[in-house]
Amino acid sequence: MRRLLYLLPVVLFVAVAAYFVLALRPGRDPQLLPSALINKPAPSFALAGLSGSDGLRLDALKGQVMLVNFFASWCEPCRDEHSVLMQLAKDGQIALYGIAYKDKPEDAQQFLKRLGDPYRGIGLDESGRTAIDFGVYGVPETYVIDKEGRIRLRHVGPLTEADVARELLPLLKELAHS
Amino acid sequence: MIIELGHFALILALCLALLQATLPLRGAARGHAGLMTVGQTAAVAQFVLITVAFAALMNAYVESDFSVANVFENSHSLKPMLYKVTGVWSNHEGSMLLWVFILSLFGAAVALFGDNLPPALRARVLAVQGMIGVGFLAFILFTSNPFLRVHPAPLDGQGMNPILQDPGLAFHPPFLYLGYVGFSVAFSFAVAALIEGRVDAAWARWVRPWTLAAWCALTIGIAMGSWWAYYTLGWGGWWFWDPVENASFMPWLVGTALLHSAIVVEKRDALKSWTILLAIVTFSLSLIGTFLVRSGVLTSVHAFAVDPARGAFILLLLVVAIGGSLTLYAIRAPSLGGGGLFAPISREGALVLNNVLLATAAATVFLGTLYPLFLDAVGGPKVSVGFPFFNRTFVPLMVPVLIAVVAGPLLAWKRGDLLGALQRLWVAFAAALAVVLIGLYLSGFTPILAVLGLGLAAWVAVGTLTEWAERVKLFRASAGETWRRARNLPRSSYGMTLAHLGLAVSVAGIAASAFEVERIELLHPGDNLDLAGYQLHFDGTEKIEGPNFAADRATIEVTRNGAPIAVLHPERRFFALQQMTTSLTAIRTTFMSDLYVALGDPDETGGSTIRAYWKPLVPWIWIGAVIMAAGGVLSLLDRRWRVGVAARRRLPAAHPAPGE
Numbered sequence A: 001m002r003r004l005l006y007l008l009p010v011v012l013f014v015a016v017a018a019y020f021v022l023a024l025r026p027g028r029d030p031q032l033l034p035s036a037l038i039n040k041p042a043p044s045f046a047l048a049g050l051s052g053s054d055g056l057r058l059d060a061l062k063g064q065v066m067l068v069n070f071f072a073s074w075c076e077p078c079r080d081e082h083s084v085l086m087q088l089a090k091d092g093q094i095a096l097y098g099i100a101y102k103d104k105p106e107d108a109q110q111f112l113k114r115l116g117d118p119y120r121g122i123g124l125d126e127s128g129r130t131a132i133d134f135g136v137y138g139v140p141e142t143y144v145i146d147k148e149g150r151i152r153l154r155h156v157g158p159l160t161e162a163d164v165a166r167e168l169l170p171l172l173k174e175l176a177h178s
Numbered sequence B: 001m002i003i004e005l006g007h008f009a010l011i012l013a014l015c016l017a018l019l020q021a022t023l024p025l026r027g028a029a030r031g032h033a034g035l036m037t038v039g040q041t042a043a044v045a046q047f048v049l050i051t052v053a054f055a056a057l058m059n060a061y062v063e064s065d066f067s068v069a070n071v072f073e074n075s076h077s078l079k080p081m082l083y084k085v086t087g088v089w090s091n092h093e094g095s096m097l098l099w100v101f102i103l104s105l106f107g108a109a110v111a112l113f114g115d116n117l118p119p120a121l122r123a124r125v126l127a128v129q130g131m132i133g134v135g136f137l138a139f140i141l142f143t144s145n146p147f148l149r150v151h152p153a154p155l156d157g158q159g160m161n162p163i164l165q166d167p168g169l170a171f172h173p174p175f176l177y178l179g180y181v182g183f184s185v186a187f188s189f190a191v192a193a194l195i196e197g198r199v200d201a202a203w204a205r206w207v208r209p210w211t212l213a214a215w216c217a218l219t220i221g222i223a224m225g226s227w228w229a230y231y232t233l234g235w236g237g238w239w240f241w242d243p244v245e246n247a248s249f250m251p252w253l254v255g256t257a258l259l260h261s262a263i264v265v266e267k268r269d270a271l272k273s274w275t276i277l278l279a280i281v282t283f284s285l286s287l288i289g290t291f292l293v294r295s296g297v298l299t300s301v302h303a304f305a306v307d308p309a310r311g312a313f314i315l316l317l318l319v320v321a322i323g324g325s326l327t328l329y330a331i332r333a334p335s336l337g338g339g340g341l342f343a344p345i346s347r348e349g350a351l352v353l354n355n356v357l358l359a360t361a362a363a364t365v366f367l368g369t370l371y372p373l374f375l376d377a378v379g380g381p382k383v384s385v386g387f388p389f390f391n392r393t394f395v396p397l398m399v400p401v402l403i404a405v406v407a408g409p410l411l412a413w414k415r416g417d418l419l420g421a422l423q424r425l426w427v428a429f430a431a432a433l434a435v436v437l438i439g440l441y442l443s444g445f446t447p448i449l450a451v452l453g454l455g456l457a458a459w460v461a462v463g464t465l466t467e468w469a470e471r472v473k474l475f476r477a478s479a480g481e482t483w484r485r486a487r488n489l490p491r492s493s494y495g496m497t498l499a500h501l502g503l504a505v506s507v508a509g510i511a512a513s514a515f516e517v518e519r520i521e522l523l524h525p526g527d528n529l530d531l532a533g534y535q536l537h538f539d540g541t542e543k544i545e546g547p548n549f550a551a552d553r554a555t556i557e558v559t560r561n562g563a564p565i566a567v568l569h570p571e572r573r574f575f576a577l578q579q580m581t582t583s584l585t586a587i588r589t590t591f592m593s594d595l596y597v598a599l600g601d602p603d604e605t606g607g608s609t610i611r612a613y614w615k616p617l618v619p620w621i622w623i624g625a626v627i628m629a630a631g632g633v634l635s636l637l638d639r640r641w642r643v644g645v646a647a648r649r650r651l652p653a654a655h656p657a658p659g660e
Helices: A002-024 A076-089 A105-115 A129-134 A161-177 B002-030 B033-062 B069-074 B081-089 B092-113 B119-143 B172-196 B201-232 B243-268 B272-294 B308-335 B347-377 B386-410 B418-424 B426-443 B448-472 B479-488 B491-515 B619-636 B645-649
Strands: A066-071 A095-101 A121-125 A141-145 A151-156 B517-523 B528-531 B534-545 B550-560 B563-568 B571-575 B580-584 B586-589 B593-602 B608-616
Touching (some): A002 B272, A076 A161, A151 A161, B081 B092, B201 B243, B243 B272, B272 B308, B386 B491, B448 B479, B491 B608, B534 B593, B534 B608, B550 B593, B550 B608
Parallel strands (some): A095 A121
Antiparallel strands (some): B528 B534, B534 B550, B571 B580, B586 B593, B593 B608
16 A cells, blocks of 8 residues: 555656657647637626626627637736737728736726727626636637527637637628628 | 867767666665765766866856857857856856856865765765766757857857846846756755665765755845846836746745755655655756746746747656656655654654645745646647735745744754743734734724734744743853853754744735835826825936937936925836847835836927836845745854764764764
């Protein structure tokens, strides 16, 4: 029994090493992360807003094609993504909503003040409850919701310009005409 | 020609490392003195050869020899001389060369200063060092060779990432590597002890100075990295829980645990197999840190160019080094046997608590770092679990560490008197309470955790001084007696006091960062900004030319109640070669607080975004780290670690070591 205890470190290491092997696997496609909620109605939410602005309620937003972006001021990939979001929101055609995940309102406010605010509306998910409903792994994460309020696409991790051009814009166009 | 000489020297070093990894082991097993001394000769020769290789590469950088691919890719003729030199290690290949250079430095140090070691132990330690050397030299020569040429030679280089052109960052990697690689000595000692199947107090006495030296360097390295992030990234953060920061922090946490558990082995001959495990894990985490940065498994400001072949090679090294040593541990450790027994409430007990908490903290950081990587493994991209996770897991673990760090040294070995220790700490408790109450009053009860953090810092500082006062019988004996005792305390005791005080200083700096004041405004020339009692007057920006960049330089006059305080010049530098903009913040520090100003983007109307912060006590974070490292150095100067003392210790009756 005591001997088994001494085996524990090497067993743990084997598990970690196996997992590094997976991480090194060539040609992995980051886009292939299915959501259990694809084509299902988006989980309902009603979130408080930042100071001086309205909150975010899914019911009030329905009837349009929209993007819901989970972000946080403490998240570094979100900083990378932010310029892409700003670009996306520039002409005002796309309904982009932000949900600040486990973020203090004042931090989220500063973040947007510093880097610009691409969102039409912002909800605060301080408890992380809405993120759990959506099945969010970590921030940033972006969802496309259609006119009927169903989730059509889930993108995990920062959006790049290539993602937007290749994946997001065609889908948004298609959904807008349907 | 010189570069080929360096290349050749590195190949020779690999051959010597192969000899060093095998012959001394055989010699130690058979008791053959000649074979055992091969290790020493090979270690010193290896150091000389790698020094030649390193100097050859540095020469190519200084001379801007762009026929060398590595120089062409990472340097430029217009780059300032300082960055030509530091450019050697600011890229993957060169930094690996620095890595093995430091490894060979430690190997040579063991060979030259290890005369007091039993010959078989020294031979085995050097053999393990040789094995590490083989792995990394092969890695450099086969996947990351900095000595390759390009034909035809380009006219000029591609330049270096402007973010890295900074004096703070220039010396961050060498310190970090001194720490990472320094832990290889503890690792080699641990593996050698497992091969011999024997760990005793003398073993701990040999291991501890090496660990301490590596720990000091790592402390400085991490502090430098954090300071650099603070003044370059332009939003005043100093720790981001970035995977690469975590990669350096984990060996630090486990190394800290190792430092403390080695004391128990040395003084009480207990916790042997645990200490061996810590020594293996500390260096393993250093290796994993190397792996994370270079394999392309993650991206970050720190990440080097991605190459799957390198990732696979390093992974193989990890499996052999860590898997091999842990397997050896599983086989041999059960027979190492326990040592002195002790009650849960005792100095040993407190050190065990410290170890458990630090190891758990390291495990938490490990999980938080690898969870996003795990997503990567199953096909997800990079996400960040970030501050909420670490704040909720890591911070609560540090609270008991900080409470116990004061009580531990006041407990006796074997069986301590906790109540008595706590009674002697009433001054520390009163100080902490006073800080908390005053803090709550002044801050209006928010943020309450930061105030409690300041209270903890006061507890650690005053409690540590109490322990020193107890030892010298301050106010309880005559002044002369106190003075005599203060002079006779061993340096290692002062080292501990200093290191724990440094911890208190850092904790205060970290806690107080919650009180910072931030203003971000679009200012036009002539505008004013009020910040925490200071008035900032924006005079406007001017264009200046640097050696390899063009910059906007702002002038901001700072006054306080009309009295001039300072003129700050934050800059935005544009590096045309790399098409990159970096920010040079202007910081005015009083050592009690920083006034931090960064220049943001200009807008069409001629205004500029100014980010201004007032950050109380923030310099203490790094000052504390420097004090901790100074404590470590002081402890290293203790006379019981002078060359030859350990040998004499084994014959205590004949030659008692002085000052013990």
